[in-house]
Amino acid sequence: MRLKPDKVLSLIGLAAKAGRLTSGEFSTEKAVKTGRASLVIVSKAASDNTKKMFRNMCTYYEVPLYFYGGKEELGHAIGKEFRTSLALLDDGFAKAIEKQLKTQRTE
Numbered sequence: 001m002r003l004k005p006d007k008v009l010s011l012i013g014l015a016a017k018a019g020r021l022t023s024g025e026f027s028t029e030k031a032v033k034t035g036r037a038s039l040v041i042v043s044k045a046a047s048d049n050t051k052k053m054f055r056n057m058c059t060y061y062e063v064p065l066y067f068y069g070g071k072e073e074l075g076h077a078i079g080k081e082f083r084t085s086l087a088l089l090d091d092g093f094a095k096a097i098e099k100q101l102k103t104q105r106t107e
Contacts, residue, residue, distance in 0.1 A: 007100045008068060009077040011093060012041070012086065016078035020090035023078055025050065028085040032061050035085035038094035039064050043071045047082045054085060063087075064094070066101050 011043050015021040022031050031037040042054050051067065058065035068074075075082035088094040 006069075006073075008050065008097055008104065009073060011097045011100065012074070012077040012088075013079075015090060015093040015097075016088070018093075020093055021086055021088055023074075023080065023083045023086040024033060025085055028087040029053075029057065031087040031089060032057055034065050035061070036089050037061075037063050038091045039066070039088040039098060040085065041066050041068050041074065041088075041097075042085045043067070043069055043074050043083070045070045049102060066098070068101065095103055 011019065016023075022028060028037070028040060032040060040054060040058050040063055042051060042065065046067075054065055071082035071084050074084070074086060078086065088097065
């Protein structure tokens with residue numbers, strides 16, 4: 001059985017290569033608060049406090065938020081060891097990833 005390539009992680013990788021993504025808790029928070037973030041992704045493996053902080057912040061600043069993948073998966077997608085949170089700084093990438101996340105939920 002072959003695993004389907006993960007389109008969400010592929011798009012995250014492309015956004016990182018294009019320089020349209022920031023990662024890590026501090027940078028992600030800064031991108032949201034300065035209005036640069038188009039979409040935030042937080043690892044499902046993040047601590048409850050981290051999830052709550054991003055949920056509240058993204059609600060307040062009206063930035064779409066998704067909980068997706070493990071820390072290693074997110075990190076690997078952008079060429080790092082592991083990442084708990086990342087923010088997409090590009091509307092095009094954000095829309096494409098959001099579309100994939102919604103399709104995966106319905107499968």
